[in-house]
Amino acid sequence: MADVVVERGRIARATGARKGSSLRNVLGRKSTVAFLLTLPLILLIGLLVLYPAFFSLYLATLNKAMTKFVGLSNFTFLFKRETFWMVVKQSCIFAITAVIFKALIGFIVAHFVHNIPGKKQRKWRGMLLVPWVIPPAMSTLAWLWLFDPSYSAFNYTLSFFGVGPIPWLGETFWARFSIILVNVWYGAPFFLIMYLAALKSVPDQLYEAAAIDGANWWQKIWYVTLPMMRNIIAITTLFSLIVTFANFDIVRILTSGGPLDTTHLFATWAFQVGIQSSDIPLGACVSLFMVPILAVAAIFILRDVTKRGNEA
Amino acid sequence: MSRKKLTRRQFVATTAMSSAALITAPYVRGAYAAGKLSIGFWDHWVPGANKASTDLVNEWAAKEKVEVSIDYITSNNKKIELTSAAEAQAKSGHDILAMPSWWPQAYAELLEPMNDVMEPVLKQNGEANGTVKYLGQSGGKWLAVPATIGSQIKGPCSRIDLMKKYANIDVQEMYPAGARPKADNWTMETFLKAAEACQKGGFPFGIGLGETTDSVDTAGAIFQSFGAELVNAKGDVTVKTDAVRQALEFYKKLIAVLPPDAPSWDDASNNKWLVSGRGAMIMNPPSAWAVAKRDAPQVAEQCWTHGFPAGPKGRFAPYLPYFWGVWSFGKNKQAAKSLLTHLSSPAAIEKIVEASGGYDLPAYANMTTLKTWAEEGPPKGTLYHYPNPYNHQTLSIAASPAPPKIAQQIYAQATLTKMALRYARGETMEQALAWAEGECEGFMRS
Numbered sequence: 001m002a003d004v005v006v007e008r009g010r011i012a013r014a015t016g017a018r019k020g021s022s023l024r025n026v027l028g029r030k031s032t033v034a035f036l037l038t039l040p041l042i043l044l045i046g047l048l049v050l051y052p053a054f055f056s057l058y059l060a061t062l063n064k065a066m067t068k069f070v071g072l073s074n075f076t077f078l079f080k081r082e083t084f085w086m087v088v089k090q091s092c093i094f095a096i097t098a099v100i101f102k103a104l105i106g107f108i109v110a111h112f113v114h115n116i117p118g119k120k121q122r123k124w125r126g127m128l129l130v131p132w133v134i135p136p137a138m139s140t141l142a143w144l145w146l147f148d149p150s151y152s153a154f155n156y157t158l159s160f161f162g163v164g165p166i167p168w169l170g171e172t173f174w175a176r177f178s179i180i181l182v183n184v185w186y187g188a189p190f191f192l193i194m195y196l197a198a199l200k201s202v203p204d205q206l207y208e209a210a211a212i213d214g215a216n217w218w219q220k221i222w223y224v225t226l227p228m229m230r231n232i233i234a235i236t237t238l239f240s241l242i243v244t245f246a247n248f249d250i251v252r253i254l255t256s257g258g259p260l261d262t263t264h265l266f267a268t269w270a271f272q273v274g275i276q277s278s279d280i281p282l283g284a285c286v287s288l289f290m291v292p293i294l295a296v297a298a299i300f301i302l303r304d305v306t307k308r309g310n311e312a
Numbered sequence: 313m314s315r316k317k318l319t320r321r322q323f324v325a326t327t328a329m330s331s332a333a334l335i336t337a338p339y340v341r342g343a344y345a346a347g348k349l350s351i352g353f354w355d356h357w358v359p360g361a362n363k364a365s366t367d368l369v370n371e372w373a374a375k376e377k378v379e380v381s382i383d384y385i386t387s388n389n390k391k392i393e394l395t396s397a398a399e400a401q402a403k404s405g406h407d408i409l410a411m412p413s414w415w416p417q418a419y420a421e422l423l424e425p426m427n428d429v430m431e432p433v434l435k436q437n438g439e440a441n442g443t444v445k446y447l448g449q450s451g452g453k454w455l456a457v458p459a460t461i462g463s464q465i466k467g468p469c470s471r472i473d474l475m476k477k478y479a480n481i482d483v484q485e486m487y488p489a490g491a492r493p494k495a496d497n498w499t500m501e502t503f504l505k506a507a508e509a510c511q512k513g514g515f516p517f518g519i520g521l522g523e524t525t526d527s528v529d530t531a532g533a534i535f536q537s538f539g540a541e542l543v544n545a546k547g548d549v550t551v552k553t554d555a556v557r558q559a560l561e562f563y564k565k566l567i568a569v570l571p572p573d574a575p576s577w578d579d580a581s582n583n584k585w586l587v588s589g590r591g592a593m594i595m596n597p598p599s600a601w602a603v604a605k606r607d608a609p610q611v612a613e614q615c616w617t618h619g620f621p622a623g624p625k626g627r628f629a630p631y632l633p634y635f636w637g638v639w640s641f642g643k644n645k646q647a648a649k650s651l652l653t654h655l656s657s658p659a660a661i662e663k664i665v666e667a668s669g670g671y672d673l674p675a676y677a678n679m680t681t682l683k684t685w686a687e688e689g690p691p692k693g694t695l696y697h698y699p700n701p702y703n704h705q706t707l708s709i710a711a712s713p714a715p716p717k718i719a720q721q722i723y724a725q726a727t728l729t730k731m732a733l734r735y736a737r738g739e740t741m742e743q744a745l746a747w748a749e750g751e752c753e754g755f756m757r758s
Binding site for chain 2: 063064065077081082083148150151165167168169170171175252255256257258259260261271272275276277278279280282
């Protein structure tokens, strides 16, 4: 009996030592350390992103009074609404047009800034980032004054040339133009800074080799710069597409969705339906509709990036 | 180190004494014996008006020994609606919360009935107006208490000089200070002619066609004066009626003489229109006039607030009340009710009206002739007819008498102004009606 006890003790000690060393091994692994270090962020994302996301999924399955489960009938109701399809179309027009212009302007200006020598470049970089660092709600208020129906500074200036007054926010075309313009103004610096970083990482030897081969500036851009920047362009476009699709403040402040709902985006219409009309489940449905659109865009863009990564 | 030993007898005695002290403690009347109360009031536009409500609350708190905290919540960008929605979801929040017009009905199931507060208040202040009953009652139960703070009529505020010069209308004669209105000829027809004349003279009426409340409220009163209802009191869609067609025809003529950018106006645009001296009339409570008094006194001296023009089915004034609601999950409902009774007393109402320069309107019949409205100026008497002292117009809210939960959506989605604008911008009458009918059918969800 005594032998057994001793044996047991030995066995137990041996197992304990093995356990201790394996725990040390686990803790010593880089992946574990990385996981532990990111754990606070994962928890934060879980709390502030995943929980609200699942909660809005739950809300979207309730009736207007939020008293009973109605499955997907809120979605089928939405699909029958003319305004909903108008919002889908407008969100696509807004996001795609704005992202294209932001990317184009960012690309061109990044080249200009890249060619400015050292110290001056820092000043330009700082100045060009200003639109992006001002909180958009504040800068959009300044734009509202510029577009103001009665006292537009733009119209005042145009009047000297015998043009206008232009109903910047009162006509569908001009209202859409105005919100896209403000979004481009606000978002182009993000593209600029990303593209500038990408440009700086393109090795000079490639340009030198291209120059020796007799390439002109366009050929250098087409065969050297663009292929080297493809991944950055793809990821920046994806990020910007997500943020632009979900835009709220610019439309809310400039037009509140008008005239005749022709500038509503998913987020502003979701707010109008969910909060202003006290139909929170339907508002949740509208905002959730962004998910499949953005998921499809993300899959295509990221698949392309991964493919190129593997090729490299 | 010596250690004193606790005997069993000492332990029992100490425990009994401590328990007795703990149990009796709440009944000892201390500085804040009646607990805590948190209040969410609407943040007033008028400078200094918040101080009056703070003083009234503090006066009550000192008497009742309640510890109070007040948050002034702005209505800019629907902050107050967001607060209500968040508190309703969280089932936690202020003990008393200011709620804009439609919100008591939207959260009817979550609000404490207020009949015990309203019965004595109505006895003291007189009958509440019909719109307040429509918005604040459900099944004979008061869902919230009508708040004087923030409640307003958005009637015409006219320029005396411009109306005389271009439309040949003396608004002061029509609505004399201190006397009954002589407004029999002040009809929709006269109003339209005046709008056309002032537009020709270069001073168009500043009426918005946007999606914010000022635009919707004006449309509501015009539609009601033609008897036009998109959804009737029973909840039936009644878009395709002659009355709605008449209202649309009227609106089309009116839109032709409004500023071309009116479809993009928000609730600040009409105020700016008046203060800048560019328009002969706007539909607004006296806040625009109050700003003019400060920034453009020469404009303010020419402003006169008066009644709405009458249509074939009567004279309706756009009225937008606020309420004070108490959540059923609130922690100190008795104290909340006591404070609301205090804030609804005639003395408190008079103080609130005075502090707001006449902007705030009580909902009660006996409270429409306070001295503030008679004395405010310049010009003296400019606000005399603002509170509808002779009941010559029916106070109404756009989209009523539809069941409130449907009406709220017609109101929030600005269906009336959108329909009018669609027709004015070239859609046929039948297309505009069909669009509105489709919208209203969508609002029937329960």
